[in-house]
Amino acid sequence: MQSSNGRSHGTGDGPESSAGHREEHGAAAHEVPFEDPWYDALAAGWGELDGTGRPAPAVPPARGEAGATAPRTRDVYLEVQRSEAFQEVRSRYRRFVVPGVAAFLVWYAAYVIAATTAPGLMARPVVGAVNVALLAGLGQFISTFLLTWAYARHARLRRDRAALELRWDTQELTRGVQGGAS
Missing domain, CATH: 1.10.287 (Helix Hairpins)
Structure with missing residues (x-):
């Protein structure tokens, strides 16, 4: 199963892994967007790489945060x-x-x-x-x-x-x- 930003969640005993087990057993599992603000906030600065092996750049502030x-x-x-x-x-x-x-x-x-x-x-x-x-x-x-x-x-x-x-x-x-x- 994937979060709202497209990253797949890890394996474990939670609901994500049960969906994966259903897919393995041939059950029709439909894709439900998983919205977890704590998981989705995991971005640059938390040790993730940008795909080239380098640390990902810092996340720009949301609209209006550092504005007027x-x-x-x-x-x-x-x-x-x-x-x-x-x-x-x-x-x-x-x-x-x-x-x-x-x-x-x-x-x-x-x-x-x-x-x-x-x-x-x-x-x-x-x-x-x-x-x-x-x-x-x-x-x-x-x-x-x-x-x-x-x-x-x-x-x-x-x-x-x-x-x-x-x-x-x-x-x-x-x-x-x-x-x-x-």
């Missing part, structure tokens, strides 16, 4: 990136993330430095077998979860709605560019 819509779509994204709404979303993100990451890294570095330079302090018992090192280690986990919760809350309350509106506007603009090019 690419620069205009790019312009839409550049326009959105330069917009005041996008800059506001980015600044809200940075105003939370930069101090949060800095505080967490300082807290983590303080824990590691204290563990290596002050083992006496870290070994000091607090309650029974619980010492300062154990509490600081648990504090690392707790602070990670608190920072994650705070980030999700900040995103939900201060950025998500504006980012969603921006995404919606961008999709509408790019849809207009692509729709106008057809």
